[in-house]
Amino acid sequence: MDVWAGRWRGVSEVDTQVTGTGVSKLFAGALVALLACNTVVTATAALAADWPAKPIRMIVPFPPGGGTDLVGRAASNALSGAVGQPVVVDNRGGAGGIIGTDLVAKANADGYTLGIATSSTHPVAGLTQKIPYDALKSFAPVTQIGVTPYIIVAAPALPANTLAEFVAYMKANPGKVNVAHVGTGTLGYLLTEAFKSATGTDMVPVPFKGSALIYPDLSSNRVQAFFDNPVASVPLVKAGRLKAIAVTQRTPLLPSAPTLEEAGLKGFTHGFWYGIAAPAGTPRVAVERVSQAINAYVKSGAGKNELAALAVEPVGSSPAEFTAIIRDDIERWGKVARAIGLKPQ
Numbered sequence: 001m002d003v004w005a006g007r008w009r010g011v012s013e014v015d016t017q018v019t020g021t022g023v024s025k026l027f028a029g030a031l032v033a034l035l036a037c038n039t040v041v042t043a044t045a046a047l048a049a050d051w052p053a054k055p056i057r058m059i060v061p062f063p064p065g066g067g068t069d070l071v072g073r074a075a076s077n078a079l080s081g082a083v084g085q086p087v088v089v090d091n092r093g094g095a096g097g098i099i100g101t102d103l104v105a106k107a108n109a110d111g112y113t114l115g116i117a118t119s120s121t122h123p124v125a126g127l128t129q130k131i132p133y134d135a136l137k138s139f140a141p142v143t144q145i146g147v148t149p150y151i152i153v154a155a156p157a158l159p160a161n162t163l164a165e166f167v168a169y170m171k172a173n174p175g176k177v178n179v180a181h182v183g184t185g186t187l188g189y190l191l192t193e194a195f196k197s198a199t200g201t202d203m204v205p206v207p208f209k210g211s212a213l214i215y216p217d218l219s220s221n222r223v224q225a226f227f228d229n230p231v232a233s234v235p236l237v238k239a240g241r242l243k244a245i246a247v248t249q250r251t252p253l254l255p256s257a258p259t260l261e262e263a264g265l266k267g268f269t270h271g272f273w274y275g276i277a278a279p280a281g282t283p284r285v286a287v288e289r290v291s292q293a294i295n296a297y298v299k300s301g302a303g304k305n306e307l308a309a310l311a312v313e314p315v316g317s318s319p320a321e322f323t324a325i326i327r328d329d330i331e332r333w334g335k336v337a338r339a340i341g342l343k344p345q
Helices: 002-019 024-050 067-083 095-106 120-128 163-172 187-199 211-219 230-238 284-299 301-308 319-339
Strands: 056-060 087-091 113-118 139-149 151-154 177-181 203-207 225-228 243-247 271-279
Touching: 056 067, 056 095, 067 087, 067 113, 067 139, 067 230, 067 271, 067 284, 067 301, 095 113, 095 120, 095 271, 113 120, 113 139, 120 187, 120 271, 120 319, 139 230, 139 284, 139 319, 151 163, 151 230, 163 243, 177 187, 177 211, 187 203, 187 225, 187 319, 211 225, 211 230, 225 230, 230 243, 271 284, 271 319, 284 301, 284 319
Parallel strands: 056 087, 056 113, 177 203, 177 225
Antiparallel strands: 113 271, 139 271, 151 225, 151 243
């Protein structure tokens, strides 16, 4: 008590000598600060209570036409119907999804900017290249939408129809098989490098800005293979424009395609998830309402059917559960990256 009393006496004496107002001025200043803080809290609460009062922007960090875009549009339509405001899709592709994801991280945290998060943009991107955001600290994770398997699709002209034939062809033609990817920070790229290491093959990675830009070059044999999620590629397989070599997990959209494990390659059972994230600091009421709306959508009959048509298994999660998923995947994929010698560049 004596120590604190001494400190207050010291402040009072100095203040009186300099201004002649004593400690009363200190209390006045504290009161002004408290009232200002209360005003901010009240304004924030009012803003949150009225949310949403205007259209919402949903940033999709990949170009139109790919799997992330299709899932993002389905989720945006569902969210719009649930909250009664338009949800405008804003495609911001580039750098394997990093450009669009960084826009989400740096947007105003007012609940009116959301972003589609993926296995690539959050757990994996920072493992293979330097990124301008933190996969967890820069965001308020909202919910996981669903998961989908990976599929190895190949050019129709490639003289290989099975995994064994594909591996044998690459070993007989080292450095001659071009494998597309949409950025070194993506899960597809990480799987490509892990596949090369596991099979002892020499593929040439070729970067593209988005999966929709890969399909024409793959169909025409300018690139020969692609580790893709099947949302957009399955229709091309069924139309004969691509061939399916194998999948990481069974999908009813391609019931005849074997898994990589069934074809003899162990350890490749990885799935790819889609979710929604907001900028860190977004009002809790907005985060919770979006999470509840998407959870209701993925559990509804219409939502299940719509996602199934995109080869996506609906999941849904709370913000806390989604945060845990991202954290666990950072650790899991980090072990894979270190095992094959990949480092941020």
